[in-house]
Amino acid sequence: MGFRPRGLLLDMDGVLYHGSRLLPHARRFLEATAHLPRVFVTNNPIRTPVEVADHLAALGLPRSDPADVLTSGVATARWLARERPGFRFFAVGADGLHRVLAEHGTEDAENAEFVVVGEGPGLDYDTLSRGIDLIRNGATLVSTNPDPSVDAVVAGRHRVLPGGGALVAPFEVATGLRATTIGKPEPLLFVMALERLGLSAAECVMVGDRPDTDIAGAARVGLRCALVRTGRFLPGASWPAGEPPPDWDVPDLRSLLLRWWRDGVLEQR
Amino acid sequence: MGFRPRGLLLDMDGVLYHGSRLLPHARRFLEATAHLPRVFVTNNPIRTPVEVADHLAALGLPRSDPADVLTSGVATARWLARERPGFRFFAVGADGLHRVLAEHGTEDAENAEFVVVGEGPGLDYDTLSRGIDLIRNGATLVSTNPDPSVDAVVAGRHRVLPGGGALVAPFEVATGLRATTIGKPEPLLFVMALERLGLSAAECVMVGDRPDTDIAGAARVGLRCALVRTGRFLPGASWPAGEPPPDWDVPDLRSLLLRWWRDGVLEQR
Incomplete structure (x- = not known):
C-alpha cells in the first residue's frame, strides 16, 4: 500500500x-x-488564531478550532516563552502580533530581551531606532517570517505589500546581525x-x-x-x-x- | 618634488x-x-547646504559658501535632473531631502519616476508600501547613501541611528531590485x-x-x-x-x- x-x-x-x-x-x-x-x-502574523477561524467561517468554510491555527505570530510567542519564560519584548508589527506576544510575555520598550519584527503596519523611524538601541544593548532580533513581500487585495485592487523579510531588513542592515526567523x-x-x-x-x-x-x-x-x-x-x-x-x-x-x-x-x- | x-x-x-x-x-x-x-x-542628506554652512559657522568654523557643500541629497537631485529634467519623485526621508529634491524636480506620489530613500525620519509602512507600488509600476529606486548606520548625539547621549543603507533595505527586499546609490x-x-x-x-x-x-x-x-x-x-x-x-x-x-x-x-x- x-x-x-x-x-x-x-x-x-x-x-x-x-x-x-x-x-x-x-x-x-x-x-x-x-x-x-x-x-x-x-x-502571516497579523491575525490572531481566533480572527483566522472567524475569517475562514466568514468565507463559508467549516468553523475551525482556533487551536488548530498556527500563525507565525503564535509560533514566535511560544518559541520565546520556551527560550525565556516571562520574556520581555519590543514588537514592530500589527496589533495582532502585539496581542499574541502579550499572551506569553510582557511588552517593554525599555528593557526588552527580544525585538520581534512582523508583518503589518508598525515600522517607522522611531521603532527602527528603538529596536537598534535594544539590539545594541543585547536584545535578540526575531523575525516572524521571511517573505520578501505579500500579495493582498486592498479596496478590490491587487497590492504587493512589504513582507516580514522586508520589514526586518533595516534592523539587520543597521546592526549587522541576522534575525532569528520563525516562519x-x-x-x-x-x-x-x-x-x-x-x-x-x-x-x-x-x-x-x-x-x-x-x-x-x-x-x-x-x-x-x-x-x-x-x-x-x-x-x-x-x-x-x-x-x-x-x-x-x-x-x-x-x-x-x-x-x-x-x-x-x-x-x- | x-x-x-x-x-x-x-x-x-x-x-x-x-x-x-x-x-x-x-x-x-x-x-x-x-x-x-x-x-x-x-x-548625510538631512541638512540642506545652507543649513550645513550655518552649522559649521555656529560651531565657530569659518563661514563656508553653501555652493562648496555637497550633500548626498544635493548630488541625488543633480543626478536625477541630468537623468530626467523636470523629474517627478517620491521621497522617503527627512524634510531637508524633500526640499533639496524639490529644487530640481516635482514631488508626485502618484506618478513618480524615482523613489528616493534617504536618511532621517520618513520611512513607515505606508511610505514603504507606496514606494513598492511605484517601483512595480516602473519607478527607479534611488538611495542617497549606503551607510548601514550613523552615529548621532541625541540629548547628550551617543546613539546609533539607521543609515541610508538600512532605510532602503526594505524596498530592495520587497521588490527584489537593487537601488541606484549616490553617496x-x-x-x-x-x-x-x-x-x-x-x-x-x-x-x-x-x-x-x-x-x-x-x-x-x-x-x-x-x-x-x-x-x-x-x-x-x-x-x-x-x-x-x-x-x-x-x-x-x-x-x-x-x-x-x-x-x-x-x-x-x-x-x-
Whole structure:
C-alpha cells in the first residue's frame, strides 16, 4: 500500500482563499479531508488564531478550532516563552502580533530581551531606532517570517505589500546581525504544527502555494508536500532552479483531490 | 618634488565635528588649508547646504559658501535632473531631502519616476508600501547613501541611528531590485565634487573618518585619501581586510597637518 497521510498542514492564503475571496474547491477539499487532523499554518502574523477561524467561517468554510491555527505570530510567542519564560519584548508589527506576544510575555520598550519584527503596519523611524538601541544593548532580533513581500487585495485592487523579510531588513542592515526567523521555510512553524498533531513529518503532507516558503521548508523537515498553483506561483511558471520539487504539483485543490483519490493517497468517501 | 594637492574633499561628521561638538584642530586645519579650494562632502542628506554652512559657522568654523557643500541629497537631485529634467519623485526621508529634491524636480506620489530613500525620519509602512507600488509600476529606486548606520548625539547621549543603507533595505527586499546609490563609496558624490573644483582626482585629497565609505570610495575614483581616527574608526582599530589602505592614517587633523608639513605636501604658512 502506498502513502496515506495521517495529518495535514494547510497554508491558507493562496490555497483556501485570496484576501476575502474564497478559492474554488476549498470547501470540497476540507470536507473530503475532514477525517484527517490538520493544522492551518500561515506566515502571516497579523491575525490572531481566533480572527483566522472567524475569517475562514466568514468565507463559508467549516468553523475551525482556533487551536488548530498556527500563525507565525503564535509560533514566535511560544518559541520565546520556551527560550525565556516571562520574556520581555519590543514588537514592530500589527496589533495582532502585539496581542499574541502579550499572551506569553510582557511588552517593554525599555528593557526588552527580544525585538520581534512582523508583518503589518508598525515600522517607522522611531521603532527602527528603538529596536537598534535594544539590539545594541543585547536584545535578540526575531523575525516572524521571511517573505520578501505579500500579495493582498486592498479596496478590490491587487497590492504587493512589504513582507516580514522586508520589514526586518533595516534592523539587520543597521546592526549587522541576522534575525532569528520563525516562519516558513524555517523549520519551527512546521515542527510546532507536527507537535500539535502528535505526528511525525513522514506521516503528514503540507499543502501550500509558494515554492520558496511552503515547499522548500516542508521538504527541509521531511514532509511530503503539495503545491497548488492558485496563489503566488501560477500555472505555467517553471519551477525555480535549486528548489526541491513538490511531491504533487497541481493547478488547484480539485486536481489534488482527484490525484489523491486515483493514487489511493486518500480514500474517496 | 612630491605630491602637492590642488584641492580638498572634506567629510564633516567625525572629521570636523561630532554632532554639535567641534573636534579639536578642525579650525586650525581649515585655516592652514584655506588657500586650497575645497568641497565639503557628506553622505548625510538631512541638512540642506545652507543649513550645513550655518552649522559649521555656529560651531565657530569659518563661514563656508553653501555652493562648496555637497550633500548626498544635493548630488541625488543633480543626478536625477541630468537623468530626467523636470523629474517627478517620491521621497522617503527627512524634510531637508524633500526640499533639496524639490529644487530640481516635482514631488508626485502618484506618478513618480524615482523613489528616493534617504536618511532621517520618513520611512513607515505606508511610505514603504507606496514606494513598492511605484517601483512595480516602473519607478527607479534611488538611495542617497549606503551607510548601514550613523552615529548621532541625541540629548547628550551617543546613539546609533539607521543609515541610508538600512532605510532602503526594505524596498530592495520587497521588490527584489537593487537601488541606484549616490553617496560614498559610490563614485558619484566624489565625481561631482571634482567637477565643482574643476580638478582631476589625481590633483586632490579626500579627508574622511570611515574606511568603508570615505576611503574605499576615494580610492576607487583615484583620489589620494587621508583617514583621521576621530570618528567611527578609532585609534588602535585594525584596518578592515580587503579595504585599500589610506595614503595617510593619522589620529587627528593636527597629526595630518604635521605629516603634510613634514613631507612637503603642504607648505607651512
